[in-house]
Every structure is written in structure tokens, then in C-alpha cells.
Amino acid sequence: MKLLSRVARLAVTAIVLAASSVNAQEVLIDKSEIRFVAKQLGVNVEGRFRKWKASVVFLPADLAKSKAEFDIDLASIDLASEDSEKEIRAPLWFDTAKFPVARFSSTAIKDVGGDKYEVAGVLTIKGIKRDVVVPIAIRKDAAGNRVGEGAFTLKRLDFSIGTGMWADTSTVTNEVTVRIRIVLPPAA
């Protein structure tokens, strides 16, 4: 009987361990990036965020349990110059004193075939929430890491980014293309 209960306990431990694999997988932040590009007077101007956190659970066989959450430190923006970085932290743009973090939280992940997925979720910037869908293609790199890449376009004015004298979209386009690359270690 003692043996049986020990087996039972082991089985429970195994189940708990298996369930815990639903925990977030470590994102290889150094290999990953969140970049964006907008047009300024007809010129592509690119930038990226230096600091952000991600919590990703990606189970191709169980998309219902899969989830992706991102917290982006808006003040960590990397732009052409320190002047423009200072400007974009100001109230007319991100207002990072009041809204330091942009957040994306997935609501549903859909397999669209050929290692491609559609990640639907809610993007929150400056306290404004908008639904977005981010198409992601997954591939493996030389080290066996899983690399997810995708891009989507947001309208900056939907989130009150660049108001007042910057609202004129002939100076800076309303459309901003966001490109992300998320690198996950090989599936366990």
C-alpha cells in the first residue's frame, strides 16, 4: 500500500510538472527586437525600443493555452538623435511621465498554416486600447531557436501619439509599421 501511494504521489508530481510546462518560456531578449518605421517628410525614419519584457507561452499543439504578453518601456526608445528621443517622451507624443509602458496582451492565436499564425490581442498605449492582429511566421535558426517574425501597421493618432503641431500627417505619417522578432529557445 505504501508503494502504491508513493506511485500515486509520483504520478501527481509528473502531472503537475507537465502542467507547469505551460509556464512562460524564456524569450531570448538579446536576439529579439521591436522596431518601427514611419515616414517623416517622405523619408523612412526607423527606431526601436531598448527595453521591454515579454512573457510568451507558445504551444503549437495547444494554441488555446498559448499566450503572448509584452510590456514596452516607451522611454527606452532609440531614435535618430537624443533631441528626437526627448521630444517623443514629451506629452504630445508618448507622455512617458504619465504612461511609461505600452502593453500588448494576446486574446487568441490562430494557426493559418505553413508555420504562420495570427496573434490577435489588445494593444494599450497612453491608456487607449485597440484590437490588433499581428501575423507571425515561425522558423528555426541555426541554433534550433524558434524565431517568430511579423509586422503590423498601427495608426499613431488612434493612440494620440503625436498630437498638436505634430498631428499633421504630411509631416509624420499616421501609419507606423511595427516589426517584431521574438526568439524562443528550442522547444523542450
Added chain:
Amino acid sequence: MRRFVNARYGGVAIALHWLTVALVFANLTLGVSMVPLPLSPHKLQWYAWHKWIGITVFIVTCLRLAWRAGHRPPPLVPMPDWQRRGADMSHLLLYVLLTLIPISGWLYSSSTGVQVVYLGLFPLPDLVPKDRTLATVLKWTHYGLNSTLFAVVIVHALAALEHHFIGRDSTLTRMLPSAWTRSRRS
């Protein structure tokens, strides 16, 4: 009656010279005015115009050098050797600066990660990747070259005025449009 009035620059050389004067004057003024402005759409527009004018200076300078290669300028009017050497050196220096300054500006723009799109229509290739340390070096290079240009232009203009009003030779008038000099002589 001024001496050597016939040894004039050709019409094309005169036109390109004064076009350069206008463009350089406009761009130096724009350059020093726009830098201290707080960031605004207005400032971005001025930077765009500054880059377009600068690229135009580069194109005009290439055209001038090509034209000059086929059409030798008239010999200098008689003057002391030190003046002759000074004139040759400053002309050479002006050509070098008019070529290097637009390139240094283009390099600087590339190093900040902002592509130059000439007249908002023609994207020029980025010469260097975005690099903040390099950008700082290139910014001061652009500034230093322009300060040198400003100094050489002052010497160049003062020398021409000295030859005109004090030496009373044709150094200045042979670079003026002939219609203008004819009306002044009559």
C-alpha cells in the same frame, strides 16, 4: 578704363559661380538658423530644405569642375606672386570644400539613421550605418568644414573687392555678367 577687360570668364562659368554663391549663402543661413530651433515640424522642413540645397551645391560643383576641365578660366590679371598663389590656393580650397561639405552632411544624415531623399523624390543611399558616436564626429566635421568655407569665402570676396576698388583691375568684373558690366562702363 580697366585693364584686361577682354579676358573674361565664359557665360556658363559666370552663371554657375553666382548660382553657387546664392545656394551657399542660403544654406549657410538656413544651417545656422535651424540648428538651435526646438524640434517641430517647421524644423524638420528646414532640415529637409538644407539637405536638398546641399545636394544641389554638390551637383552644381561637379558640373563646374566638368565645365572647367573643358574650358580653362582666363589667366589671372597681373598681380604679385603671393596674391597669385593665394588666389590659386583659395580657389582650390573652395572647390574641395564645396565637394566635401555636402558629402559630410550626407554622411552625417546617414549616421543618424535619416536617409536623404533629394527633393523628397530621389532616395540617396545611406553611406554609413546608424552610429551615434560617428554621428557626433560627423556633425563637428560638417560644422568645421563650413566654418572654414565661411572664412575662405570672406577672404575670396574681400580680395575681389580689393582688386576692384583699390587695384582697379578686372578681377571682379570678368566674373560679372557682360550686360551688367557694359551698362556700368557706359
